[in-house]
Amino acid sequence: MLETGTLIIGGGLAGLSAAKGLERKKPYLIAERENRAGGLAATLKKGGFHFDYSGHLLHLRWPKTKKLILDALGRNCGLIKRDARVYTHKSWTPYPFQANLHGMPDKVKADCVSGFLAAYNAKWQAASEPEVFSRWTNRVFGGGISKHFMLPYNGKLWQYPLERLTTEWCAPFVPVPKPEEIINGAYGKKTWTMGYNTSFYYPKRGGIGALSTALAMTSRGLRLGLEVESVNLRKREAMIRHFGPVRFKRLINTSPLNDFIARTQDAPAAVRKAAASLRHNxxxxxxxxxxxxxxxxxxxxxxxxxxxxxxxxxxxxxxxxxxxxxxxxxxxxxxxxxxxxxxxxxxxxxxxxxxxxxxxxxxxxxxxxxxxxxPCAYVIYNRERAKALPLICDWLKTRKIQSIGRYGAWKYSFMEESVKEGLEAAGKILHGY
Ligand SMILES: Cc1cc2nc3c(=O)[nH]c(=O)nc-3n(C[C@H](O)[C@H](O)[C@H](O)COP(=O)(O)OP(=O)(O)OC[C@H]3O[C@@H](n4cnc5c(N)ncnc54)[C@H](O)[C@@H]3O)c2cc1C
CATH class of the missing domain: 3.90.660.20 (Protoporphyrinogen oxidase, mitochondrial; domain 2)
Structure with missing residues (x-):
């Protein structure tokens, strides 16, 4: 039977970064089921075009991961000032909508500003925990901004009832302007630079896949076309399709948490049930x-x-x-x-x-x-997730398994965070976890 020190399930950015942290220090094997590395950070070529899995832009905020990513890309990287917009009521206005109402027709603008002021001055009762999105947006932005942007946009994106969607994901992704910024954005100064992504890095050539390719090139333990069909965490064994069993000492999972638990033979019934309650769009x-x-x-x-x-x-x-x-x-x-x-x-x-x-x-x-x-794009934040995640994670801890990345940790995150979690997972293993 093949044996390895650390088995990493998935060769997306989280798996590749974990490998980077272990490279030449500890033996590892990345089992990636596709015939290419990168996961969602990949670029396909067709008819002279390079297509990503939708826009994949690098918003870099932490020194260590920023350095790793920029070093991997070398000169093949540009820093670009964002030009993002919203189109509604037959008009374009800059993103974020709530801080740029100036582009909207007068009636919509008035609706949004008066709704915001009413919500700002209202005495809201404490929300039941966790607060749901439909209430949160009406409380924070008021009825107009909610009706003209927040509710319809998030309904289309999440494809889940907004009165059941919880809000733990909002802080980094939905900018909340101060009252004066909303008023200025409607009637005065234009705000092009608010939000979490006012500028971004992107490869000059090759699409976002250039980053994954650069990381994959230095990974000695990456193996493509290996799908992990099942694992037994107590026996420390994985079964790989068309390949056979692999014995490991440690395991880092980056595949979707619900699938991973479904493939885990020794997961208790309560953990399986919790994983089966997780939803995504x-x-x-x-x-x-x-x-x-x-x-x-x-x-x-x-x-x-x-x-x-x-x-x-x-x-x-x-x-x-x-x-x-x-x-x-x-x-x-x-x-x-x-x-x-x-x-x-x-x-x-x-x-x-x-x-x-x-x-x-x-x-x-x-x-x-x-x-x-x-297939699994945005994980749904709901009460079921809030209950299920601690249960699953506590059990994985008892088996000393790290489940990381956007889908392994089952969260709304971004490429840099997958890189960060990969490096941290490797660091824990180097320190004896
Ligand atoms: C529509 C959309 C737009 C996005 N835009 C941005 C953006 O602009 N900027 C940004 O920073 N982030 C963006 N993201 C998030 C970003 O794609 C992710 O945070 C990041 O790429 C996740 O990397 P990962 O390694 O955690 O997971 P993944 O990329 O999903 O990698 C997991 C890997 O595991 C493999 N795998 C799964 N199951 C198995 C198995 N059983 N056996 C073996 N291998 C398996 C998969 O093939 C995959 O390669 C976006 C995401 C979406 C959905």
Missing amino acids: TVYVLNLGAKGVKSDMHWGYFPEERFPFYRAGIASNFSKHLAPSGMASFYIEIATDGRALDLASAETEIIQGLKACGLIESASQVVEKLWLKI
């Missing part, structure tokens, strides 16, 4: 190559129901090398609650939507397309 990304595109925005948010997509971006505006000369590349994201999307009718509606907001003039501009599906 599914995102379909239509990548389009197009000619004659004039917009220079990076991405836009679309709260209105008449647009099937919640977000659409122009990737070639972060890196012109993603598209052949004179062409542009779009990524358009549609979320479902897991139901299959009818791709043909979605395409028709997407083209209509892109025309309606002026991003293209005619369907004949489209020269290439590639659908990508992200």
Whole structure:
């Protein structure tokens, strides 16, 4: 039987970073089921275009991970000032909506500002714990901003009832302006720079996959095409499809936590039940190559129901090398609650939507397309998650298993955080965990 010191399930950024921390110090094996590394941080080539799994931009905030990522990319990296917008009521305004009401028609602006002031001055009763999104947004932003942006946009994204969605994820991702910023954003000074991602790094060439490729190149223990079918944590054994058993001393899981527990033979019934209660949405990304595109925005948010997509971006505006000369590349994201999307009718509606907001003039501009599906895209924050996670994590701790990354830890996180958790998991192993 094959034996290794640390088995890492998954060669996305979390797995590759864990490997980086162990490299030349401790033996490890990354089992990655796909025939490429990178997980969601990957880039596919089609017809002269480079398409990511939707926009994947690097917002770097921690010195150690920032250094690792920028060193891996070397000169192949640009720092770009964000141009993100919101399209609603037949108007564009800069993102975030709540701080940039100036782009909205007068009636919408007045609705949002008066609703905000009413909520600001209201005496709210303490919320039942944890607070749900629909209440939170009405309490923090008021009825107008909630009605015109927060509720419809988040409904489209999460595909889950907003009166059951909890809010632990909001702090880094939903900027809350001060009252004067909301008023200024409506009637005075323009605010282009609020939010968690006012500028971002992105590879100059090769798409976000350039980062994964750079990390994968230095990983000696990465093995592609190896799917972990089952694990027994007590026996320290994993079964790999078409390959056979592998014995390990330590295990780092980066695959989705619900699947991982389902594949864990010795998980107790209560842990299995908790894992089975975890929910997520599914995102379909239509990548389009197009000619004659004039917009220079990076991405836009679309709260209105008449647009099937919640977000659409122009990737070639972060890196012109993603598209052949004179062409542009779009990524358009549609979320479902897991139901299959009818791709043909979605395409028709997407083209209509892109025309309606002026991003293209005619369907004949489209020269290439590639659908990508992200089955487990955003994990759902609800009361069931709040109860299930501690139970699962406590049991994994008793087996000394680290489950990390956006899906291993079952959270709304980002690439840098997966890198951070990979390095930390390796650090714990180097210190004898
Ligand atoms: C639509 C969307 C947009 C995003 N945009 C951004 C952005 O702009 N900026 C940002 O920082 N982050 C963004 N993210 C988040 C980012 O993609 C993730 O945080 C990060 O890539 C997760 O890396 P990971 O290694 O934790 O997981 P993954 O990338 O999911 O890697 C896990 C790996 O495990 C493998 N695997 C699964 N099961 C098994 C098995 N049984 N056996 C073997 N291998 C297995 C998978 O094939 C995969 O390669 C976005 C996410 C989504 C869904």
